[in-house]
Amino acid sequence: MIFEVLSQPSLIMLVMLGTALGITVGSIPGLTGAMLISLTLPLTFSMDGQSALALLVAMYVGSVSGGLITATLLKMPGTPASIITTLDGYPMASSGRASRALGLGIGASFIGGLISWAVLALVAKPIAEFSTLLGPWEFFALVVMSLVLVVGVSGNSLSKGLLSCFLGILCALPGTAPGTGELRLTFGFSAMDDGLKLLPVLIGLFALSRVFLPSSSKTNQVISTKINGPITLKLREWKSHWLNLLRSSAIGTGIGILPGIGANIGSLIAYSTSRATSKHPEKFGTGCDDGIIASESANNATVGGALVPLVALGIPGSVIDAILLGAFVIHGLQPGPMLFTNDPKIVGTIISSYLWANFAMLFLMLLSARWVAKLARIQHHTLIPIVAAFCVLGSFALANRYFDVWVMISFGIAGLLLERWRIPLAPLVIGFVIAPLGEESMATGLMSSGGSWLPLLTRPNSLAFLIIATLLLFWSLRQRNTISPTKNSNSSA
Amino acid sequence: MFRIILLGALFGFVTTSCQDHKIKPERGEFPRKPVKIVVPFGPGGDSDTFTRIIQKSVEDHDLLPEPLVVVNVPGAGGTIGSRRVRNAPPDGHMILNLHEGIFTSKYAGRVTYGPEAFQPIAATAESNLVICVRNDSPFQELNGLLKAAAEKPDSILFGMAPGTPTHFAGRRLESAGGETKFRMVPSGGGSKRRHDLIGKHIDVTPFSLSEFIGFKGSGIRAIGYLGPERHPDLPDVSTGRELGYNVVMPHVHYWWAPKSTPPAVIEQIADMLEAAMTTDYVRKKLAETKTAPLFLRGNELDAHLAAREEEFQDVALVQYQGLPDPAVPILVLVLGTGVWVLVRSFTKKEKNREPPFDWRQSSLTLVILAGYLLSMQVIDLPYPIATMIFIPVLAVAIGARSPHAILKVTGAGIAISWGSFFIFTKFLVIDLP
Numbered sequence: 060m061i062f063e064v065l066s067q068p069s070l071i072m073l074v075m076l077g078t079a080l081g082i083t084v085g086s087i088p089g090l091t092g093a094m095l096i097s098l099t100l101p102l103t104f105s106m107d108g109q110s111a112l113a114l115l116v117a118m119y120v121g122s123v124s125g126g127l128i129t130a131t132l133l134k135m136p137g138t139p140a141s142i143i144t145t146l147d148g149y150p151m152a153s154s155g156r157a158s159r160a161l162g163l164g165i166g167a168s169f170i171g172g173l174i175s176w177a178v179l180a181l182v183a184k185p186i187a188e189f190s191t192l193l194g195p196w197e198f199f200a201l202v203v204m205s206l207v208l209v210v211g212v213s214g215n216s217l218s219k220g221l222l223s224c225f226l227g228i229l230c231a232l233p234g235t236a237p238g239t240g241e242l243r244l245t246f247g248f249s250a251m252d253d254g255l256k257l258l259p260v261l262i263g264l265f266a267l268s269r270v271f272l273p274s275s276s277k278t279n280q281v282i283s284t285k286i287n288g289p290i291t292l293k294l295r296e297w298k299s300h301w302l303n304l305l306r307s308s309a310i311g312t313g314i315g316i317l318p319g320i321g322a323n324i325g326s327l328i329a330y331s332t333s334r335a336t337s338k339h340p341e342k343f344g345t346g347c348d349d350g351i352i353a354s355e356s357a358n359n360a361t362v363g364g365a366l367v368p369l370v371a372l373g374i375p376g377s378v379i380d381a382i383l384l385g386a387f388v389i390h391g392l393q394p395g396p397m398l399f400t401n402d403p404k405i406v407g408t409i410i411s412s413y414l415w416a417n418f419a420m421l422f423l424m425l426l427s428a429r430w431v432a433k434l435a436r437i438q439h440h441t442l443i444p445i446v447a448a449f450c451v452l453g454s455f456a457l458a459n460r461y462f463d464v465w466v467m468i469s470f471g472i473a474g475l476l477l478e479r480w481r482i483p484l485a486p487l488v489i490g491f492v493i494a495p496l497g498e499e500s501m502a503t504g505l506m507s508s509g510g511s512w513l514p515l516l517t518r519p520n521s522l523a524f525l526i527i528a529t530l531l532l533f534w535s536l537r538q539r540n541t542i543s544p545t546k547n548s549n550s551s552a
Numbered sequence: 553m554f555r556i557i558l559l560g561a562l563f564g565f566v567t568t569s570c571q572d573h574k575i576k577p578e579r580g581e582f583p584r585k586p587v588k589i590v591v592p593f594g595p596g597g598d599s600d601t602f603t604r605i606i607q608k609s610v611e612d613h614d615l616l617p618e619p620l621v622v623v624n625v626p627g628a629g630g631t632i633g634s635r636r637v638r639n640a641p642p643d644g645h646m647i648l649n650l651h652e653g654i655f656t657s658k659y660a661g662r663v664t665y666g667p668e669a670f671q672p673i674a675a676t677a678e679s680n681l682v683i684c685v686r687n688d689s690p691f692q693e694l695n696g697l698l699k700a701a702a703e704k705p706d707s708i709l710f711g712m713a714p715g716t717p718t719h720f721a722g723r724r725l726e727s728a729g730g731e732t733k734f735r736m737v738p739s740g741g742g743s744k745r746r747h748d749l750i751g752k753h754i755d756v757t758p759f760s761l762s763e764f765i766g767f768k769g770s771g772i773r774a775i776g777y778l779g780p781e782r783h784p785d786l787p788d789v790s791t792g793r794e795l796g797y798n799v800v801m802p803h804v805h806y807w808w809a810p811k812s813t814p815p816a817v818i819e820q821i822a823d824m825l826e827a828a829m830t831t832d833y834v835r836k837k838l839a840e841t842k843t844a845p846l847f848l849r850g851n852e853l854d855a856h857l858a859a860r861e862e863e864f865q866d867v868a869l870v871q872y873q874g875l876p877d878p879a880v881p882i883l884v885l886v887l888g889t890g891v892w893v894l895v896r897s898f899t900k901k902e903k904n905r906e907p908p909f910d911w912r913q914s915s916l917t918l919v920i921l922a923g924y925l926l927s928m929q930v931i932d933l934p935y936p937i938a939t940m941i942f943i944p945v946l947a948v949a950i951g952a953r954s955p956h957a958i959l960k961v962t963g964a965g966i967a968i969s970w971g972s973f974f975i976f977t978k979f980l981v982i983d984l985p
Contacts, residue, residue, distance in 0.1 A: 191751035218896055222889040229882050235662070236877075242662065244879055252662075253632055271917055273910040273950075397743035400770070441961055444946040445968060447921060448939055452972055458625055458632070461929045468921060479909065482893070499740065502875055507709050507737045507753065 061180075063407040064415045070113045074412050077114040078419040081121020086129045086137040086431045090442075092122025094269065096382050097261040098446075100389065101453035108390035108405055113412040115386055116366075119379050120172065120416035123322050123362055124424060125431065127164040127355055132157060132432045140322035140358040143330045147343065147350030154346055158290045163348055164355045165290070165424045166297065167304065171356030172417035174308035175315065175363025179370070180410055183399075186371035190396035193372075195504035196514045200521035202497035204528035205318035205374055209489045211535035212317075212324060219482045227490025230255055236498070250462040257385040259454040259463040260491060263470025264477075264484055270447045271475045290425055296348075303333055303349050304356050311357030315364020317531070318493075321377050321485060322358040329357030363413060370406055372396055374493060378485050381492040389457075582817045583618040588646045591624050592633025592653075598760075600624060602677060602805055603649045609831040615824045630654075631663045634808075638669050642810040644817035647673065651805050652717050655864040660715035667861065670808035672853055674822045676829055677838055678846040680779035681721050681758040681801045682786070684772045686749055689756075694776035695795050697756060698729035710734035711745045711757035718745075718758045720864060721778060721801040727866075728797035746772065760803060761785070762841040785842060804846065806857075822849045916949050939969035 064070045084095040096118050103111035126137035131148035144164060151160040193201070210220040233244040234254025245251035297304070307329035314325040333353035334343045343350050365376030373394030375381040387394040392402055399406055424431075454467040477484060508514050515521050589607065593599045600622070607620045625633035630653040637648040648670065658666035683694060691697045701708050712718040719736070726732045737754050739745045742763040748754045750771050759767065761783065764774060774789045778801040782791055792799040807825060809818060828834055829847045838845050848856050924942040927933040943965030944958060952958050 191747060194748065194751060194753035216893075216896070218889055218892045222886065222893050225882060225886045225889055228878070229886050232879050232882065243877070249632070249635055270921075271914045273913040393741060393743055395744065395747070397747050401743050438952075438957065440947045440950050440952040440957065441964065443950055444943040444961060445964060447917075447946060448943055448965075448968060448972075451921075451925065452976075456976065459623060460625075461925065464925055468918075468925075472918070475914065480893075480897075498878060499738070503738050503740075505875060507735065509706070509735065 061411055061414060063404070063411040064113060065411075070110060070408070070412070071415070073110055073114040074117040074415050075419050075423075077117025078121040078416045079423055081118040081123075082125035082128075082420065082423055082427070082431060083121075083434060084118075084137075085122035085125025085140075087434050087437065087442075088129065088135050088137055090269070090446075091138055091265060092119060093261070093378050093382065094266040094446075095122060096379055097258065098266055098449050098453050100258060100382065100386055101456040103386065104389065104456065108387075108392050108402070109408045111386055111390055112383070112405060112409050115383055116409055116412045117416035117419065119362055119383075120359070120413065120420055121423075122379075123358055124165075124168045124420045127168065128161065128424070128428050128431045129434075131160045131164055131351075138322075140326065140361075141354070142323055143326040143354040143358075144351060146330070147346050147348075147354070150344070150346030151351070152346075156346070160346070160351060161424075161428050162290045163351045165421060165428075167307075167352040167355040168359040168424075169417055169421040170297075170304050171308040171311055171359035172363065172420070173414075174305070174356075175312040175360035176410070176414045176417065178312050179363045179366050179413065183367050183371045183406070183410070186367070187396045187399040190372060192520060193396070194518075195500040195507065196518050196521040197524065198500040199497055199504055200515065200524035200528075201372065201374060202493050202500065204524050204531070205493055206486070206490060206497075207528045207532050208317055208535070209486045211532045216481075217536070219480075220486050223477070223482050223484065224486035224490040227487035227492075228494040230260065230487075231491045231494035250460065255466055255491075256457060256463055257381070257492065258389075258457045259467035260470050261382055261385070261488065262450050262454050263467040263472075264474040264488065266446060267450045267467060267471025268474030268478065270443050270450065271471055290428060300348065300352055303352050306336075307333060307353040307357040308360040311360025312364035314357070315361035315376055316367050318368060318374055318376050318489065322361040325361035325364075326354040326358040329353045359417075366409065366413060369394070370398065370409055373398070373496070375489060378488050381488050384492055582644050582814075582820060583616060585645060586619040586621050587616065587644065587821075588621045588623050590633045590637050590646060590648050591622055592630035592648065592650055593624065599649055599651060599805065605834055605837045606676075606825065606828050609828045609833045610824060612833065613827070613831060615827050631657050634670075635663070637808065637810060638665065640810050642671075642813040644809055644813050644821060646810070647821065648808040649805055650808060651803060652860065652864070654806065654808070655861060656715050656717065656720065659864045662715065667806075667808070667857055669811060671811055671813045671818055672857060673807040673809055673818055673849070674825045675846060675848040675853055675856060676805050676807065676825060677843045678802050678804045679761050679841070679843045680777060680783070680803065681717065682761055682764045682774045682789070683721075683725075683756060683758050683776040683778065684749065684764060684774050685756050686752070687771050687773055689773075689775075691756070691775050693790060693795065694725070694792055694797060697775060698725065698732050698797070701726070701732040701734055702729060705731070705733035706735050708734050708756060709737050709754040711737050711739035711748055711754035713740050713745075714738045717801050717803060721758050721799065724799045724801070724863070724866075725792070725797065728792070728799050746770065758801075762843070765842060783842075801863075804860075913950060917946065920946050920949055936969040936973040939972075940965050943968065 064074055080095060080099075081092060084090045085092060096115055099115065099118065100111075103114065106114075122138060123140045126139075126141035127144050127148065128137070130136040130141040130144040131152050134145050134149040136142045136145055148160045148164060151157075206224055210217070210224045231254065233251050234242070235252060236243050242252060310329040310332060311322075311325040314328060315322075330343075330350060330353045333349050334340045337343065337349060339347070361377065365380050368374045368376045369380045369383060373384065373387075373396070375384050384394055387398075392398065392405055450467060450471070451464055454463045455461065457463050474484065477487070504514065505512070515525070589603055591600045591603050603622050607622055610616055610620050625636055630650055634648055634650055634654065634657075637646055640646040654667050654670075657663050683697075685691050685697075691700070697708070710722045712722050722734055722736060726734060734756075737748075739748045739754055739757065742759055745754065745757045745759070746763075746767050749757055756775075758778070761777075764772075765785065774786060776795075777783055777786055777789045777791045778799055779791055780793065780800055782789065782794075807821070809821070826847055826849065829845055835845060920942070924938055927938050928935060944952075944962045947961040948958060952961055
């Protein structure tokens with residue numbers, strides 16, 4: 060769990076490379092981690108599963124962290140994950156304490172990552188072992204719970220979240236039905252026999268949609284602050300923040316475990332909790348330490364949390380997890396509770412590369428913060444054609460067919476329109492990824508019960524999941540009213 | 553900046569000249585270019601692993617003058633890949649490795665064609681299924697299981713993956729046992745079935761021998777072996793035949809060429825496979841997975857295939873009744889919530905309207921992108937050339953105006969197009985357009 064990565068020099072290199080690329084992409088506004096990872100996935104086809112996952116997990120960590128640099132220095136969050144960091148990071152930086160703001164942010168990210176790593180390492184295996192108790196009905200209930208949650212939390216309108224989720228499920232339907240093995244909704248095209256593949260859909264939604272986005276405004280007004288003096292982390296100072304660090308990391312990890320909720324919501328909730336429990340709530344938003352620490356430790360902690368259901372049950376905890384799930388399938392690894400017994404090496408690699416990617420992140424960010432801030436100014440028209448070329452290459456390489464490329468382009472347009480209409484993408488992606496699991500479990504359950512739905516309610520575990528789903532739905536609907544909805548438009552870390 | 557362009561151009565020149573040397577002029581001869589083996593499943597699976605073992609031994613022993621390339625075309629139970637080979641030119645440069653999936657997808661009704669749509673080349677490597685139960689199960693042998701299934705029909709949960717040999721094995725056991733009926737549960741692949749078996753969500757399920765050996769010690773045991781005779785690794789497990797049930801369900805890798813491939817080419821590929829099967833490397837790898845080194849070609853192969861087709865023909869796969877089809881409800885839900893969103897957006901004005909959107913630029917991007925794709929798909933423009941043109945064109949379209957910027961993007965385009973072409977075709981061995 061700790062040393063898998065260190066045992067092979069090539070894995071260490073990949074973790075470093077992945078983290079560096081993640082930080083780079085994370086700090087460029089408009090490029091997201093989801094985009095980087097879905098474009099990198101085709102390049103990993105020739106690697107073994109272990110190397111591929113080490114690289115992708117490191118990218119995940121890097122991309123969640125990288126955004127804080129531009130958020131602090133330029134008031135331009137590189138990714139949605141660090142939107143909240145702008146609230147206190149930028150005021151502190153603009154008042155001449157930029158290196159302190161960066162130091163706090165980077166340190167908090169690191170500690171948040173470590174705490175959630177500990178949770179991941181301790182909790183994933185027991186959950187996977189407990190999972191033989193989970194039959195088809197329980198998995199079906201888990202899928203329902205995930206969907207309810209992701210709809211409840213993302214975006215600021217219930218109707219749009221629901222629409223997005225149902226659209227995702229609809230996109231998962233064409234092809235071979237998991238229960239019966241029959242073809243459906245292929246409209247006579249044999250290319251549709253396998254349905255829409257995950258990779259073209261993701262590349263379209265997250266990468267190509269950016270290509271279609273006109274360059275106009277965004278990067279024009281950049282307000283820059285200078286870094287003064289070295290970025291340092293003084294151990295003494297951290298002592299006074301331990302409670303905030305622990306609380307925010309715990310919130311981040313917990314939010315991460317809940318399926319489909321991204322890092323931005325984790326940091327938002329941690330930030331508002333910190334403000335609510337602080338003795339000086341009025342200082343929040345003016346450049347106070349606690350704000351930066353709460354936001355940054357929580358958004359990094361969501362990564363470890365999100366990996367828990369992915370590794371233990373094969374259910375994605377975030378949008379990027381959904382892509383990692385695709386990576387499992389492409390590399391011939393079967394996601395699910397069986398992963399621990401079938402491929403213990405893979406599990407170990409994921410968990411240990413998460414740990415070392417956090418170290419790499421700390422190291423790289425401290426070294427390169429000055430330089431990374433300049434990346435935000437790369438010109439749109441240099442970047443976009445290259446991204447477009449990689450979109451085409453990546454979706455073609457998946458199965459060597461043009462059909463996937465056209466699917467990718469259609470979803471690129473769809474992604475643009477959905478974003479335009481403020482329909483959140485997270486429910487669509489999560490729905491698309493776990494609908495087949497849900498339908499398969501439903502078919503298996505119905506066939507083993509002889510067509511009766513009753514076991515869904517009579518089996519204690521599945522009933523428990525359904526009850527939790529209902530409670531969480533009400534909780535999230537209540538939260539929606541208390542947390543200001545303007546802070547999160549889309550959740551894609 | 554010029555340096556980058558120069559470098560890109562040089563790179564391109566070198567890679568194309570490499571290509572040119574490889575193409576041999578003689579027409580009609582085999583092989584005159586790399587031979588592609590289509591594996592209709594993803595990398596890492598059993599078919600992929602086996603094909604790559606054969607490929608390695610062919611390369612190591614120089615059994616083919618041209619490279620042998622494995623192309624994964626996964627999807628829809630192997631039918632997307634098999635369809636591609638069926639439609640390929642019948643010259644032996646694209647062949648298919650597909651196991652009994654070729655029968656099952658036909659008889660499960662997924663595709664209209666079966667083995668008759670191909671020219672069989674050879675059958676290689678054989679393994680058989682093991683019927684397993686949990687350790688605490690009351691069943692010791694197949695006859696006990698089948699008797700129980702006859703006494704209380706539709707009560708024993710039989711885990712399988714729909715439309716695969718595990719499904720057919722269950723059906724054939726039922727018909728061998730007389731008036732028996734299992735309740736078929738579509739659990740899925742091997743490790744999923746093990747999970748469900750241990751968790752008591754199913755009562756009995758078949759595994760391949762290598763799967764079973766891997767799962768040993770996790771609380772399951774074998775009660776029957778569906779091979780022609782007992783397996784040396786499982787001396788205590790009786791076969792179905794010994795107990796009077798003539799159910800043998802082998803798993804064999806078959807090699808197929810498109811229909812009307814010249815017999816001489818078929819012979820040549822069969823020779824290559826036969827030689828590869830006798831190498832120490834292949835033998836060792838097969839022994840590791842408890843697979844028998846079967847090799848059949850010519851008349852033997854035809855007889856074998858005819859016999860296997862009968863196995864699958866006899867079995868009627870029950871169509872599932874009562875499974876809800878989610879397509880219609882989901883469509884209704886999408887339309888319903890869509891209308892809801894529309895109504896809300898009309899009744900409630902959103903506060904922060906974004907600035908008007910420049911649709912012209914997005915449409916232009918789309919047109920350029922479509923042109924790029926069609927130039928490769930329809931006009932067959934080579935990938936690096938199309939990409940080299942596409943990148944600067946798109947850059948100009950979305951706002952690169954100064955000569956310096958255009959030059960920079962052109963350089964990047966040349967480097968990226970030739971670079972990725974080189975990496976993908978030489979290192980990753982992935983087909984590019």
